[in-house]
Amino acid sequence: MDAVEDIKSRLSIEDVVADYMELKRAGRNLRALSPFSNEKTPSFMVSPEKQIWHDFSSGKGGNMFSFVMEMEGVDFRGALEILARKAGIDLSEYSRGDTGRSKQKARLYECLEAAARFYQLQFSKNKTALEYVLKKRKFSKATALAFRIGYSPNTGQALVEYLKGKKFTEKEIKQAGLATDRYGRLSDMFRGRVMIPLNDSTGRVVGFTARLLEDDPKAPKYINTPQTMLYDKGRQVYGLHLAKDAIRKSKFVVVVEGNLDVIASHQAGVTNVVASAGTAMTEMHLKELSRFTPDVRLAFDQDSAGLQAMERVIPLASKVNVSLSIITVPEGKDPDELIQKDPELWQRAIESYDYAVDWLMDQYEQRLDIASGAGKKAFTDALLPVVSKLQDSVERDHYIIQLAEKIGISQEALRAKLAQTTTQPKRFKQTSPQAVSPIEADMSKTQNQFLALCIMEPRLRELLTPIRTEMLHGETVQSMLRLLGQHPEANVKELIAHADKQELHDLEEYGTILTVLYEELYANLEYIELQYEAARLQVRVIEKYVKTKKAALASAMRTANDEDIEALLQEVKKLDVLLKTAKETLSGER
Numbered sequence: 001m002d003a004v005e006d007i008k009s010r011l012s013i014e015d016v017v018a019d020y021m022e023l024k025r026a027g028r029n030l031r032a033l034s035p036f037s038n039e040k041t042p043s044f045m046v047s048p049e050k051q052i053w054h055d056f057s058s059g060k061g062g063n064m065f066s067f068v069m070e071m072e073g074v075d076f077r078g079a080l081e082i083l084a085r086k087a088g089i090d091l092s093e094y095s096r097g098d099t100g101r102s103k104q105k106a107r108l109y110e111c112l113e114a115a116a117r118f119y120q121l122q123f124s125k126n127k128t129a130l131e132y133v134l135k136k137r138k139f140s141k142a143t144a145l146a147f148r149i150g151y152s153p154n155t156g157q158a159l160v161e162y163l164k165g166k167k168f169t170e171k172e173i174k175q176a177g178l179a180t181d182r183y184g185r186l187s188d189m190f191r192g193r194v195m196i197p198l199n200d201s202t203g204r205v206v207g208f209t210a211r212l213l214e215d216d217p218k219a220p221k222y223i224n225t226p227q228t229m230l231y232d233k234g235r236q237v238y239g240l241h242l243a244k245d246a247i248r249k250s251k252f253v254v255v256v257e258g259n260l261d262v263i264a265s266h267q268a269g270v271t272n273v274v275a276s277a278g279t280a281m282t283e284m285h286l287k288e289l290s291r292f293t294p295d296v297r298l299a300f301d302q303d304s305a306g307l308q309a310m311e312r313v314i315p316l317a318s319k320v321n322v323s324l325s326i327i328t329v330p331e332g333k334d335p336d337e338l339i340q341k342d343p344e345l346w347q348r349a350i351e352s353y354d355y356a357v358d359w360l361m362d363q364y365e366q367r368l369d370i371a372s373g374a375g376k377k378a379f380t381d382a383l384l385p386v387v388s389k390l391q392d393s394v395e396r397d398h399y400i401i402q403l404a405e406k407i408g409i410s411q412e413a414l415r416a417k418l419a420q421t422t423t424q425p426k427r428f429k430q431t432s433p434q435a436v437s438p439i440e441a442d443m444s445k446t447q448n449q450f451l452a453l454c455i456m457e458p459r460l461r462e463l464l465t466p467i468r469t470e471m472l473h474g475e476t477v478q479s480m481l482r483l484l485g486q487h488p489e490a491n492v493k494e495l496i497a498h499a500d501k502q503e504l505h506d507l508e509e510y511g512t513i514l515t516v517l518y519e520e521l522y523a524n525l526e527y528i529e530l531q532y533e534a535a536r537l538q539v540r541v542i543e544k545y546v547k548t549k550k551a552a553l554a555s556a557m558r559t560a561n562d563e564d565i566e567a568l569l570q571e572v573k574k575l576d577v578l579l580k581t582a583k584e585t586l587s588g589e590r
Contacts, residue, residue, distance in 0.1 A: 119150025
């Protein structure tokens with residue numbers, strides 16, 4: 001992938017637009033007031049499904065890059081830089097041409113795979129590591145092989161020298177997160193540790209978790225690969241490559257905190273279990289899991305830090321439409337300890353879970369004296385911010401009623417406090433997008449709606465016969481009209497398949513915008529209504545063209561001789577006939 005594709009994989013258009021304006025759900029799409037005109041009814045639309053935006057008031061639209069270009073007044077490079085910062089991407093790592101980033105990433109995958117094999121070989125030779133994994137942790141040899149558990153020698157440069165011998169450069173070894181500069185030379189990042197490979201959802205090694213083998217109070221027990229071109233802790237879901245089939249079959253996923261908990265669970269036969277790779281759950285973790293199931297169950301520590309984590313994660317789950325539940329592990333043990341005691345206890349714990357918001361309410365009820373005024377205040381202080389961020393209005397209202405009943409206060413009092421909680425307006429980025437003139441906006445809307453009808457309803461394409469490319473504004477719009485003329489029976493995908501390489505990206509995006517326009521405006525209309533609307537729009541396109549053309553002819557007549565004036569008058573007559581014919585067609589559609 002190049003920089004653009006990497007940014008698209010990390011950001012969603014709704015997140016980008018939400019930095020600039022307030023979006024509200026409207027069915028499958030999101031709406032807002034147009035930033036390009038003064039309006040009171042929202043006509044700006046974002047499609048999360050198709051990852052595009054369209055402004056009905058001005059006719060503008062596109063992807064996240066074109067949106068930032070409009071809002072910030074920058075060119076494509078400027079938008080790329082803004083979005084790269086938001087996505088946490090370093091553009092300096094991207095090079096141009098076929099020898100660029102894709103080949104660089106391929107080399108890093110190879111380097112990490114070689115490191116995993118090296119660590120596995122060292123593990124098979126190290127008695128201390130074998131005893132820790134096989135005897136203390138009670139993992140079988142088959143489990144150790146399935147999860148490719150390894151060991152990093154404590155010699156300083158063992159891996160670096162091995163990888164150099166495999167023709168990897170020092171730069172590649174560092175970029176893979178496997179080495180660091182110490183005392184002026186390249187040294188192994190991980191030393192004297194049990195190595196657990198981190199894989200992407202397809203099984204490729206992207207990094208490592210390293211567990212200290214011999215206790216050292218001065219050293220951290222666990223360390224992970226630093227952020228690299230391949231490894232992003234905010235997106236990494238440990239064990240997903242081995243768990244995804246079981247997740248699909250069981251239709252839910254269990255998320256634990258530790259990688260060793262995942263391994264223990266898989267060994268016990270419960271294989272729909274993953275971990276968040278030693279970091280807090282993020283929106284990207286939840287989005288990754290939602291590809292396989294909407295049912296996510298967390299088995300995390302339930303101390304004060306755990307409560308705070310739930311307060312943060314519940315709104316994220318609601319945002320990405322994931323059903324979030326909490327598994328309570330008996331006796332305060334972690335899953336690995338519970339499995340070692342009795343695997344059946346772990347299975348029972350997974351099957352006994354509480355919906356996250358209900359669980360959070362119960363936890364605070366146990367910790368606070370909700371009969372007292374101070375307790376009621378603390379209870380609502382903790383829970384109302386979470387409830388206010390629930391995306392579904394019915395669910396939000398349900399919990400307002402629940403909270404009011406639980407602490408014995410009126411719903412009115414609670415809603416008043418909720419209003420105070422949510423009155424602080426979100427600060428949007430201050431920009432001054434260039435306003436579109438009413439004439440330009442009207443022309444853009446007219447031609448886009450006309451083409452949307454003709455593309456999505458082939459029976460209307462006969463109305464394109466009098467329309468010439470010079471009647472439409474914009475190279476992409478004109479290109480789409482030419483393609484329709486050349487391939488009158490083709491659908492949207494087939495039309496774009498005939499486009500030149502240079503036009504392909506713009507036409508794909510424009511085709512998506514026209515599809516969304518049709519779905520938003522015309523999908524529920526009968527054909528006879530579509531026919532009349534297309535004829536009406538055709539007349540408007542021709543009217544605008546005739547008006548502009550007549551103005552130019554009138555200007556030319558002022559300095560023309562008699563012979564030229566006669567020719568210009570003939571042009572005017574042709575324009576009149578063109579417009580009259582269109583209006584007669586419209587009249588026949590009434």
